[in-house]
Amino acid sequence: MIYVTEATKEDFDDVYGLLKLLNDTTIDQKTWGLVFSDVFKTGASPGYLLKDDEKTVGFFGTVFSNRIIDGEEFRFCNCHSWIVDEKYRSKGLLLLSKIHKLKNHILTIFSASSETFQIYKQLKWKEIDNSASVFWGQPLRFLVNGNIQVYQDNQNLEGISESGIKIAEDHKTFQCKINTLRKPAGSALQVFKEVPYFPAKLIWLQKILPFQLKLGHFHYTSDPGLFFTDFKQNIQAICKKENWLGVIIPNRYIKKYGLTEGRKYYKKRSILYKSDIEIDPVLMDMLYSEVFILDLK
């Protein structure tokens, strides 16, 4: 009999055989194991299994989280790694229908393949503009405004909201950069992921340089008002502290906060969401997802 059931951490060994079929050789077994180890301590299931009697023939990964956004609580379900044994492909939608039955959740997907992307779109998932722009840091770093302080990691969280501190705690073990911006008007905590950068025309130079050039890809701020006000000064201070050439900001933030677009940056990763709750799509980010757990670039 074929049925769908919630996965537990004990199912990892069974599911790993399927995950290997995803063909992503950059992710090792230990890292995949994080998906099953309740890294955010929510107690929620790591996903759903498609079973044929005792045999696991499919998996649909989930990362559940409760978030406070703009003072309101939201329940998110990030979906990832939809994989079904070839012989059971006709039953793959049974896994998806479980997710579709979740009420009062905001469902998100950040790593849809081109095939699954089409399926989600037909099921009326909405797509968020995921184009982004690069803003360069000030080359003359000594010109950074002295009223702006930047603290790395969780060094100084004074003035950061409770939800911001929780995000810093929850993400500190992942490959990301957390920093706090402190200005006379207040403090804001940011989460970035570092990405290597080198101009295509000068790629030969990269081999002889003793260091790597990097950009910070913005994912979250605890105080958008503070972070996006005097934005250029803020990113100059952050780039100086983190030693980045610049930052990548998704264009949805640029539009919302009235910034002038920087140099276009193309991201392959689409953002899809589905929700029976009203939410401003700008407020959706990739925290509490496989993008951080599996360190996807």
Added chain:
Amino acid sequence: MEEQLKEIMGAVFNVDPSVIDENTAAGDLEKWDSLHHMNLVAALEEAFDIEFDEEEMLSLMNYKLILLTLQEKVQS
């Protein structure tokens, strides 16, 4: 309607429409995977000028159920 449905299913799943009968279900046709299933949904919506809700889309897993749902939709 039955003939048209078989034609559409045959085209989507790349089989001769004559192999489709009232007992045909998702597991019976090699190409009936999630993507082809959604292609079938889209083809039916276009051909019959109807719209399925998401629950219907995910539940149309055999010929009988598809036909029944189609008949209800077209009549209403």
